[in-house]
Structure formats: structure tokens, C-alpha cells
Amino acid sequence: MALTFLENFFIFSVFASLISFNFRIGKFLNLSLYSAFSVGAYLVYFFGELSVILAFLLSFLIAYPLFLIKERICRGVMDATIVSLGYGIAIEEILRIGVQKGYYYVVSEGVRALPEVFIASYLLLIGFYLSPHGIRLKFIEEDEELARMCGVNSAAYGFASIFIATFFAILLGVVSSEGAAIHPRIGLSYMLAGILIAAIATIKRSVGERNLVNITAVSLAASMFLEVFV
Amino acid sequence: MRFLMYVVAALLPFLLKGYVSWLIGLALIYATISISWAILENEGRVSMGHSFVVGSSAYLSAITYLLFNSLAAGFLISIPLSAILFYILKRTTGKTAFVFATFTLSLLSYVIAPYIVIGERGGEEGFFILHDLPSLLFSSFSFVASAIVFESFLKSKLGYFARAIKSDELASRAVGIEVEKVKLTTSVISSAIGSFAGLSLALYFSHVSPEIFSLEVSVFPFISYVVTGGRKEYIAFTSIVLFLISSYLNALLTGAHLLLYAMLLIFSPKIGGWVYAKGQERLKV
Amino acid sequence: MLKVRNVSKSKGRVMILKNVSFDLEDGETLGLFGPNGSGKSTLMKIIAGIETPSCGKVFLDDLDVTALPPEKMVKLGVVYAFQIPRNFREMTVLENLAVVLMNYHSVDESFKLARKMLRDWDLDYIAERKVEFISHGESRLLEILKAYATNPRVLLLDEPFAGLDVENVFKVREKIERLREEGLTMIITSHRRGILSNLADRFLKMEGGKIVES
Ligand SMILES: Nc1ncnc2c1ncn2[C@@H]1O[C@H](COP(=O)(O)OP(=O)(O)OP(=O)(O)O)[C@@H](O)[C@H]1O
Numbered sequence: 001m002a003l004t005f006l007e008n009f010f011i012f013s014v015f016a017s018l019i020s021f022n023f024r025i026g027k028f029l030n031l032s033l034y035s036a037f038s039v040g041a042y043l044v045y046f047f048g049e050l051s052v053i054l055a056f057l058l059s060f061l062i063a064y065p066l067f068l069i070k071e072r073i074c075r076g077v078m079d080a081t082i083v084s085l086g087y088g089i090a091i092e093e094i095l096r097i098g099v100q101k102g103y104y105y106v107v108s109e110g111v112r113a114l115p116e117v118f119i120a121s122y123l124l125l126i127g128f129y130l131s132p133h134g135i136r137l138k139f140i141e142e143d144e145e146l147a148r149m150c151g152v153n154s155a156a157y158g159f160a161s162i163f164i165a166t167f168f169a170i171l172l173g174v175v176s177s178e179g180a181a182i183h184p185r186i187g188l189s190y191m192l193a194g195i196l197i198a199a200i201a202t203i204k205r206s207v208g209e210r211n212l213v214n215i216t217a218v219s220l221a222a223s224m225f226l227e228v229f230v
Numbered sequence: 231m232r233f234l235m236y237v238v239a240a241l242l243p244f245l246l247k248g249y250v251s252w253l254i255g256l257a258l259i260y261a262t263i264s265i266s267w268a269i270l271e272n273e274g275r276v277s278m279g280h281s282f283v284v285g286s287s288a289y290l291s292a293i294t295y296l297l298f299n300s301l302a303a304g305f306l307i308s309i310p311l312s313a314i315l316f317y318i319l320k321r322t323t324g325k326t327a328f329v330f331a332t333f334t335l336s337l338l339s340y341v342i343a344p345y346i347v348i349g350e351r352g353g354e355e356g357f358f359i360l361h362d363l364p365s366l367l368f369s370s371f372s373f374v375a376s377a378i379v380f381e382s383f384l385k386s387k388l389g390y391f392a393r394a395i396k397s398d399e400l401a402s403r404a405v406g407i408e409v410e411k412v413k414l415t416t417s418v419i420s421s422a423i424g425s426f427a428g429l430s431l432a433l434y435f436s437h438v439s440p441e442i443f444s445l446e447v448s449v450f451p452f453i454s455y456v457v458t459g460g461r462k463e464y465i466a467f468t469s470i471v472l473f474l475i476s477s478y479l480n481a482l483l484t485g486a487h488l489l490l491y492a493m494l495l496i497f498s499p500k501i502g503g504w505v506y507a508k509g510q511e512r513l514k515v
Numbered sequence: 516m517l518k519v520r521n522v523s524k525s526k527g528r529v530m531i532l533k534n535v536s537f538d539l540e541d542g543e544t545l546g547l548f549g550p551n552g553s554g555k556s557t558l559m560k561i562i563a564g565i566e567t568p569s570c571g572k573v574f575l576d577d578l579d580v581t582a583l584p585p586e587k588m589v590k591l592g593v594v595y596a597f598q599i600p601r602n603f604r605e606m607t608v609l610e611n612l613a614v615v616l617m618n619y620h621s622v623d624e625s626f627k628l629a630r631k632m633l634r635d636w637d638l639d640y641i642a643e644r645k646v647e648f649i650s651h652g653e654s655r656l657l658e659i660l661k662a663y664a665t666n667p668r669v670l671l672l673d674e675p676f677a678g679l680d681v682e683n684v685f686k687v688r689e690k691i692e693r694l695r696e697e698g699l700t701m702i703i704t705s706h707r708r709g710i711l712s713n714l715a716d717r718f719l720k721m722e723g724g725k726i727v728e729s
């Protein structure tokens with residue numbers, strides 16, 4: 001997919017921030033996000049502008065069961081990560097079996113709002129960190145068990161993080177699929193980029209909004225790299 | 231007893247005919263992949279990136295075949311390549327981060343593979359290997375050989391050391407186990423078996439495509455392990471059965487087997503919990 | 516045979532050990548006691564190579580063994596039994612012991628030898644049980660036995676009596692006395708001196724990371 005430098009930068013930094021936010025607050029690497037992206041791509045194909053509203057509903061439908069499964073049966077980060085991978089594959093296959101028919105779908109008229117999504121997601125995350133909730137979020141980031149013992153409702157924040165990550169991943173799919181031939185795995189390479197960028201950004205070991213700044217810097221470098229070498 | 235079962239499984243495709251024979255031959259290759267995976271699990275490492283081991287072997291063999299008319303060269307390079315990579319990952323990550331790292335590795339190779347082009351070949355289409363080698367014989371042989379290596383590994387010093395490391399790495403070092411040596415050796419064994427599986431796969435289809443790096447291959451051994459209820463000695467047999475079932479499902483409805491995989495992944499902690507509960511029951515007796 | 520010279524250890528801004536020096540003679544048993552948090556475990560771990568000192572040196576028979584990794588120290592005959600037993604959770608008691616012996620013997624021999632050792636220590640009734648499901652006293656004995664199975668010259672026992680009932684204290688004491696008769700060099704820690712009396716040839720008292728009395 002030939003995306004411009006700026007588009008790459010937007011998608012990378014949002015995706016990486018979502019992955020990182022979900023990981024730090026929800027306490028697992030959410031590997032189902034690639035499918036959320038694909039869901040967004042299908043939404044915009046079928047529903048055009050309406051998909052922004054649908055994205056909100058769908059992300060609840062996607063995030064809530066995942067959250068429940070995580071809370072009920074997972075014993076740790078590894079379990080939850082593996083579960084989320086299964087969840088992602090399930091969504092992918094539902095898309096493939098239920099929606100995709102033989103031929104490719106090409107999104108002729110998309111929603112052009114990538115910069116807006118970029119700004120909105122950053123405003124939300126940074127706002128979250130700077131709000132009165134911020135201190136609790138950072139507490140959870142550093143030691144979830146301790147936070148829970150001190151009366152922070154970490155489960156609620158965990159759900160919020162999964163929900164926000166899923167919602168924006170779907171939105172990313174909605175706003176960046178114009179002109180693309182979509183398929184159920186369309187989000188996979190973006191998730192990969194997101195994971196790599198988030199992983200590189202953690203080297204600096206910052207918490208909260210500072211980590212978001214690091215992610216932006218790494219994303220910038222990554223999109224430059226792509227621009228130059230690919 | 232298990233040894234006999236391995237031999238029977240390996241002979242099956244020769245006794246049967248047509249599509250079933252072909253399918254079981256393929257199942258044997260997938261079982262070999264699971265064996266390679268189980269060697270790492272014995273050390274407490276859950277790999278979600280075994281498609282890399284398999285795929286790199288298949289790709290490198292195909293590429294050296296194209297360039298130098300030699301399958302063995304690529305295959306031989308791939309063994310140390312994945313062994314060293316996995317060893318480095320083991321050194322630098324803990325058990326949880328290892329899952330992330332191997333998964334990312336397999337994803338990375340999956341995304342990059344379509345861009346591998348040599349001359350006019352490669353890309354989305356992959357590489358063809360025109361050969362008249364007895365590929366079924368090769369895969370059943372690899373399967374039995376891997377199974378024997380696996381069984382003797384489990385009963386060897388190395389296998390026990392690895393299990394100790396799985397339980398407690400520092401305590402292992404404190405009683406004199408040379409942890410790094412063990413980690414390196416298991417990586418080499420696992421990667422050698424995985425590379426055999428990769429070469430078998432390439433020969434079996436006379437073709438390798440980027441799909442060999444797909445998530446499906448990566449999650450397959452883990453799912454087989456979950457289905458065995460954690461008894462890794464049986465992973466080869468479960469893999470064969472699971473592969474046959476998933477081929478059947480896939481024939482009914484394309485992609486249905488992936489739904490099955492997804493469900494098994496989602497409920498894997500539950501199934502793992504069941505294994506644990508059973509261990510406690512056994513104690514009471 | 517063991518010389519500890521000016522060993523200090525800091526973690527973050529805290530000094531856990533301050534300039535600790537002492538000698539240990541061949542065949543001697545040293546009782547190391549002091550209150551909780553005085554640095555006994557840290558000192559033992561440094562000797563065994565499990566932790567590295569911030570400065571100072573450790574010599575074994577005049578060989579500088581400072582900061583050698585634990586597996587090397589075991590080869591040289593120095594082994595540490597953890598204060599909180601760290602047995603291999605997913606293995607049976609027998610396998611726990613056998614896996615240590617496998618460093619020196621074949622698999623079959625190791626199992627045979629392990630059985631014999633368990634019988635010697637009256638633990639054969641739990642041989643086939645997974646370590647997760649044995650009592651604290653049993654797991655303490657196994658921890659010591661594992662260390663002993665490396666055939667050490669210097670055995671470092673960290674709080675071998677902690678959390679044991681009277682009967683088990685007795686049992687462990689008896690085993691330690693036997694090791695002593697075998698001529699093993701040992702350091703045994705405890706936060707009470709009393710429990711070490713008659714066991715040790717010599718005592719060192721630690722407080723706040725320093726040796727305050729010898
Ligand atoms: N990893 C660590 N980080 C920071 N401080 C540590 C660490 N390990 C130990 N300490 C501190 O070092 C001091 C000495 O610890 P150590 O375990 O050696 O004491 P001890 O004498 O063995 O105590 P106990 O009798 O309770 O076993 C303690 O104050 C402890 O809190």
C-alpha cells in the first residue's frame with residue numbers, strides 16, 4: 001500500500017500508542033487489534049461515513065467479551081496475550097467467512113480523517129494521563145497489584161484501555177482504507193509496526209504521557225526509514 | 231509403545247492411497263513442527279514464532295536451490311540461523327517476553343516474505359522447486375527421526391536440565407547446571423528439527439510461498455499442546471489428529487479450521503487450568 | 516580455605532554489606548547470626564556467586580573467585596542452599612535430586628544414587644511426589660540435600676531451621692551434625708545464636724551489614 005510519509009507516521013504512532021496503552025493498563029499485549037483495524041476497513045466499505053458511529057458500538061461489542069475472558073480465565077500477561085491472539089483470529093475468520101465473498105472489495109470512497117483521528121487519540125490519551133485519573137493510571141502502570149490493593153479499580157481502567165485501543169484501531173481502519181483492496185488481514189502489518197515501535201520506545205522506560213512522546217519520536221523515525229529505504 | 235505408534239504413523243501414508251495418503255504425509259510434517267516446538271516448551275519457553283524456523287528453512291533451501299542448485303546449503307544455513315536467533319531471544323527475554331518476541335519475529339517474516347525477490351522469482355508467488363526426490367519418504371523419515379530424538383531428549387540429562395531451568399533458572403545455576411549451554415543446545419536441536427520440517431514442506435509442495443510464515447503455522451504447535459492437556463510426549467499424535475480434523479473442517483468451509491484454532495487459543499488458559507486441577511487430583515490417590 | 520576480604524554491597528543507595536572480612540578454615544563450621552536484614556543472606560549469596568559484590572574479594576584456597584557465576588562455584592565446591600527453598604516445582608522429589616546428580620553421573624546412576632540418598636535421609640516416602648505438594652519441612656530438607664548432592668567442599672546453609680517445628684529442627688540438626696562429622700566445611704546462618712550452639716565451631720555476629728562480634 002502506497003501511503004505517504006505523513007499517513008504512515010499517523011498510523012504508526014496511533015497504533016503503537018494504543019498497543020502500549022493497552023499493554024500498560026490492560027496488562028497484556030492485545031494481538032486482536034489487527035482485526036479491529038480490518039473491521040474498520042470493512043465498515044467503511046459498507047457504511048461510509050456512518051462507520052464512525054458504528055465503530056463505537058462495535059468496539060464495545062469486541063472489547064467487552066475480551067475483557068471478560070481476560071478477567072475470568074487468564075492467570076497472567078502471557079495467557080491474556082495468547083487469548084487475544086485467538087480472539088483476533090476469530091474476528092478475522094468471521095470477517096472472511098461472513099463478509100468477504102470471493103472477490104476483493106475496493107474502498108472507492110473512504111473517510112478522510114486520519115489527521116483528526118491522530119489528534120483525537122493523542123488528545124484523549126494525554127488528557128487521560130493529565131486528568132485526575134492520570135495518577136492512578138501511572139500507579140497501575142508501575143505496579144498493578146499494589147494499585148489494586150490500594151483500592152484503585154484497576155479492572156475498570158483495564159477495560160477502558162481495551163475499549164479505547166479497540167475503538168481507535170477500528171477508526172484507523174475506517175480512515176486509512178480509501179483506495180485499498182481490503183482483506184481480513186489488512187491490519188496485520190500495521191500492528192506489527194505498532195508492536196515494534198512500542199517495544200523500541202519502552203527502552204527509555206518512561207511512564208505515562210512521556211512514553212507517548214517517545215512513541216511519536218520512534219514512529220517519526222520509522223516512517224522516515226520507510227520513506228527512504230522502501 | 232510410543233515408538234511403535236510413531237512408526238505406524240509414519241508408515242500409514244505408504245499403506246494408504248491417494249488424497250488420504252497425501253494428507254497424512256503432510257500431517258507428519260506438522261507433527262514434526264510440533265516436536266521441534268515441544269523441545270523448547272520443555273525448557274519453559276512458549277514459542278509463537280515457529281513459523282520462522284520452518285519458513286526460513288524452506289525459503290533458504292528454495293533460494294539456494296534456485297541460485298546454486300543446492301537444497302542442502304540453504305537448509306544447513308537455516309539451522310544455525312534460527313538456533314542463534316532463538317538463543318539470543320532466550321537470553322534477552324523472560325518467559326512472557328519470549329512469547330511476544332517470537333510472535334513478532336514470525337509476523338515480521340510473514341510481512342517481509344512477499345518482498346523477497348530473486349531475479350524474476352519470488353514475491354507473493356514464492357519459489358518453485360522442481361525436483362524428483364521422494365518427498366513423502368523424506369517427510370516420514372524426518373518425522374520418525376525427530377520423534378526418536380525427542381523421546382531420547384526427554385529422558386536425557388539435557389532434557390532434565392531443561393526441565394529444571396523451566397522451574398527455576400537461578401536455582402538450576404545454584405546447583406551447578408550450566409544454563410547457557412543447555413539453552414543453546416536445546417535451541418540447536420529444536421531448530422534442526424524445525425528446519426527438517428521446513429525442508430520437508432518445501433519438497434512436499436515443490437513450492438514455498440509467504441504463507442509458510444503465516445500465523446497458522448505459528449500457533450499450530452501451541453494448540454496441539456493445549457489439546458494434549460500439556461502432556462508433551464503425545465504432542466506428535468495430537469498434531470496429526472488435529473491436522474486431519476482441521477483439513478476436514480477447511481474442506482467443509484474454507485477457514486473453519488482457523489475458527490477452531492481461535493477457540494482453542496481463547497480457552498487455552500481454561501484448558502491449562504484443567505491440567506493443573508488434574509495434577510492435584512492425582513496427589514490425593 | 517575461604518577468605519572474604521573487605522566485601523561491600525550496595526543496592527541503590529542502601530549499603531547492605533560494609534567491609535566484611537573473615538576466614539574460614541578447612542573442616543570448620545561457622546555460625547553466622549544476627550537480626551533480620553543484617554545481610555547474612557546477601558553475604559552467603561556473594562560467596563556462592565549468586566550475587567556480585569560492589570567491591571571486595573573472595574578467595575578459595577588463594578584462588579580469586581570473586582563474582583564467578585554460581586555454576587562455576589559449584590564446580591569449585593562452594594554451594595548455597597537458599598533461605599526459602601527453591602526446588603524445581605514441576606518435578607518430583609526424586610527428580611529434583613537426580614537432576615543435580617546428573618552433573619556428575621549418568622541418568623540411570625543419578626536416579627539410583629538419588630534413591631539411596633533419599634532413603635538415607637528418611638525421605639523415600641515422598642520420592643515420587645511433586646515438589647508443589649510437599650510440606651515446608653520436607654522441602655527444606657530437600658533443599659539441603661540438593662546442595663549436598665553437588666558433593667561440595669563448602670556448604671552454605673541459609674537459615675536451615677526457619678519455619679520448622681521442633682521435630683523437624685531436630686531432624687535437620689541431626690543431618691547437619693552428620694555432615695560435620697564427614698568433615699564438610701560449612702557456614703550456617705540464623706537470627707538466633709542459641710539454635711546454632713553445639714553445631715558451630717565459631718560464631719560471627721552481623722548487624723547492619725557489618726561483623727560486630729567474633
Ligand atoms: N534486591 C534487593 N534490593 C534492595 N534491598 C535488598 C535487596 N535484597 C536485600 N536487600 C536488603 O538488604 C538487607 C539485607 O538483606 P539479607 O537478606 O541479606 O538479610 P538477612 O540477614 O539474610 O535477613 P533475614 O534474617 O531476614 O534473612 C535487607 O535490609 C534487605 O532489605
Ligand SMILES: [Mg+2]
Pocket residue numbers: 555556557598673674
Ligand atoms: Mg536471610
